[in-house]
Structures are given as C-alpha cells and as structure tokens.
C-alpha cells in the first residue's frame with residue numbers, strides 16, 4: 001500500500017540525538033528520545049506474552065526485543081519490574097469533536113482511527129504519522145466524510161457534508177473522498193434515526209459500488225451498522241469490517257458463518273452501547289472513579305463521559321455483549337474501538353472501559369489486548385504499529401501488574417512512550 005511504504009521509509013534521521021530517559025517524569029512534556037532500554041517487564045508483543053525480558057529503543061524505534069540475557073550496558077535503563085510492556089493501543093473507532101488530541105496518548109492510545117470527521121481538520125495527519133520526533137499527539141488514520149444519502153444518517157452533520165444521490169456514481173464518491181485525504185471509506189448503514197423514525201439509507205447497489213471502489217483503490221471500507229439485515233448487505237458487498245456490533249436480534253449461525261467466511265472484522269464499541277444505556281453503566285463508573293485513573297482525566301474527557309444520550313434502553317449493552325460472545329466464539333476477528341468523541345465515550349480512558357467490557361463479554365484478556373494492538377494494525381494496514389517487534393515504532397505502554405491475567409491492570413499505567421519519548425500524563 002502506497003501510504004504504508006512512505007511511512008516506513010520516512011523519518012530515519014529523527015531521534016538520533018543522545019538523551020536522558022526521565023523514568024519518573026510526570027511533567028506533561030515529552031522527553032527527547034534517545035537510546036535506552038526498558039528492562040525487567042513482562043512483554044506482551046501484540047499477540048501473546050513473550051515472557052520477562054528487555055526492549056532497546058533508539059531513534060524512536062524498537063531495535064531489540066529479548067527475553068533472555070541482560071539488558072545491554074552503557075545506556076539508561078527504565079526498570080519495568082513487576083509491570084507489563086505492550087504496544088501502544090489503537091482505538092479503531094473514534095472521532096475528534098473538540099477535546100484535545102493529547103487525551104488518547106495520555107492513556108496509552110498512541111494510534112487513533114477516526115471513522116468520520118471533517119477532512120479539513122486533519123491536514124497534519126500524514127506528516128505526523130511519518131515522523132519519529134517526540135509528539136504528545138497520536139498517529140491518526142481517518143475516514144473523512146462518511147458515505148450517506150440525502151436525509152440519511154449523518155447527512156445533517158455539517159453544511160458541507162457530501163451525500164450520494166440517486167444516479168451518482170459510487171466510484172466517483174469514493175474518488176472524491178480519497179482526493180480529500182480519506183484513508184478509509186466509511187458507509188453509514190442506518191435506516192432508523194436517533195428519534196426512532198425511519199430514514200433513507202444507501203441501497204444495496206450503492207453499497208456494492210462503494211465497497212468495490214474502495215477495494216480497487218486498496219483502502220479499507222467499514223460500515224456503521226446496528227441491524228443484522230444491513231450488516232449482512234455490507235458483508236456480502238465485501239467490507240473490511242463492521243464499525244459496531246449489530247444489536248437488534250441475536251446473531252444466528254447463518255450470519256456468523258457469513259461473517260467468518262468473509263474475513264471481515266467487527267468493532268463492537270461496547271462502551272458506546274453502555275453509554276446509550278447510561279442508567280446502568282457500571283464499567284464506566286468503576287474505571288473513571290478509580291484513583292489510578294481519575295486524577296488524569298481532562299475536563300474534555302470529563303465533559304464527554306458526563307454527557308448523557310437520554311435513552312433508557314437498558315437492553316442494548318446486554319444484546320451487544322451476547323452478540324460479541326457469539327462472534328468471538330465463531331472465530332470472527334474483533335478489533336477494539338470505542339466511538340470516543342460522542343456523548344458518554346472519551347478518548348483514551350474509554351479504551352480501558354472497552355477492554356473490560358470485552359473481557360466481560362467472554363474474550364480472554366490476551367484476546368482483548370490483541371484486538372487493541374496487532375489486530376487493528378493488520379486490518380487497517382498501519383505500518384510499524386501494534387506490535388513489539390524489532391524495527392517497529394516505539395509506541396509503548398507499560399502498566400503495573402499483568403493485564404493478561406487481570407484486565408483491570410490497564411487502569412494502572414506506569415509509563416507511556418510515543419516515538420520512544422515519554423508521554424506526560426497530566427491533563
């Protein structure tokens with residue numbers, strides 16, 4: 001893929017300077033990235049636990065991963081004893097709608113995938129994701145505007161929202177989005193508005209045309225869905241993944257077979273389902289009140305977490321969790337995303353909630369962590385992200401304890417590195 005190649009090749013000169021590793025810094029500023037080791041930590045590499053060992057970082061990249069022998073001498077060492085080192089998390093469903101872009105990295109989310117935004121606000125993303133310079137901002141891939149029809153889901157989001165009209169060429173719509181800088185084609189497949197009234201939705205022919213054009217262009221396509229019927233149309237069209245789990249009915253074996261055989265992933269966004277039923281949202285309440293989390297919440301995060309949808313639909317999270325269990329049991333890949341940026345769901349912190357909800361739905365902690373690291377990197381083809389591997393970008397998260405045994409250890413962040421430089425946690 002063209003963007004992957006340029007990203008991997010770029011930025012080799014960055015981070016070459018010598019630097020001190022400030023192991024105890026909570027200053028809010030990133031230290032300059034130099035050559036150093038993180039030693040004594042368990043290493044979860046994005047797919048499995050390798051064991052206790054060390055990682056050497058130089059120039060913003062991982063240059064050595066070892067679970068045998070001592071850390072090299074002659075360089076600063078960050079003591080990871082008792083902690084677990086993992087790749088920086090990837091939130092594969094979020095939106096920027098106001099809060100500071102530093103909120104994700106401060107909670108270990110070093111890469112974000114925005115599934116709808118105004119492309120005019122994302123002009124620095126390609127430069128940022130090629131760079132190996134220290135940055136408090138995440139790497140960003142984005143869908144830009146979604147594909148929808150006049151009067152359809154999201155068509156009233158802004159005055160300049162493009163829509164696909166009857167007779168328009170879906171391939172031209174995709175070409176326009178790619179020209180605006182979209183990395184992903186997002187389809188809005190929703191035929192009921194937030195007020196419960198029917199709304200127009202893309203036809204099967206339009207869906208097929210959009211997905212085929214994205215596939216020809218070599219970019220992923222993902223569909224917003226809440227109903228099985230529209231999810232089926234999307235899967236049959238060949239989408240790369242579903243941006244939510246369908247919740248209207250219990251998934252039947254025929255649908256599960258269809259999704260598994262298609263190779264598509266599903267991003268459940270259980271924390272959104274939880275927020276939609278705000279009256280019973282214990283996971284979010286437990287995470288955000290935890291003294292290991294609460295001090296780091298920004299006012300923007302608090303505002304989002306405290307924004308109610310105003311629904312009392314308490315069955316939605318239960319239905320979603322049951323369907324996640326069915327999908328996971330059928331072997332369908334899960335990719336973690338939160339929908340942060342919408343009411344009730346905040347950047348960074350909501351990843352912790354999502355991981356706990358996924359484990360509650362039946363994923364093992366290791367499966368949930370894989371779904372938040374290597375799985376999104378693979379499906380969205382994010383170069384150098386999602387794995388602790390030689391040559392990969394040193395976007396890293398160190399947490400106290402062992403989250404592969406107890407996922408709530410993710411609340412207890414010890415350190416975060418972005419391009420090999422410490423990320424300050426102060427809001």
Ligand SMILES: [Zn+2]
Nearest residue numbers: 093095115339
């Ligand atoms: Zn969304």
